[in-house]
Amino acid sequence: MKQKLLNISRILLVVLFISYYGGSTFFLHTHETPNGLITHSHPFKTGHTHSQAGFETIHLLSTILFIVYSIFSFKYTKVLYRILHSAKNLLYIHLDLTSNPLRAPPFTA
Known part of the structure; x- marks a missing residue:
């Protein structure tokens, strides 16, 4: 039962993240108010407005x-x-793609 609840929680957190990220990415818009420009994001219909209390709520939530x-x-x-930094057996691979390590450096006379 605990494992099932954990799996459901994981799924809900992923859905919450995707919906928040999508909402903040796809629905960004700006309102012109007497106090200046306010830019925020949420799903909206074209031509919508907010009250002053709405702007304050958006600011508080942000x-x-x-x-x-x-x-x-x-x-x-x-x-x-x-x-x-506590892992002891990390494998580090260093690739030097700029030169062949077995070749001598160039020489000019």
Whole structure:
């Protein structure tokens, strides 16, 4: 039961990410207000408007999301850093494509 709930959670998180990314990528638009230009994204019909409370809500949600994503990414960046630097048996492959290492350097007289 726990594994099934975990699988469903994973799927829902992927769907949430795709819908958020798609919404913020495909529906970007700008409104001209007396206070200046406001650019945001959400699904919309052409010619829609927002109230001042709507603009404030969009700003508040954007700020909250930015803070949450910043904390989340900072937290997991440290975890990823620890994982990568604690691994002992990493295989590093260095390819030098600029020259043949068995050839002597060029000589000019």
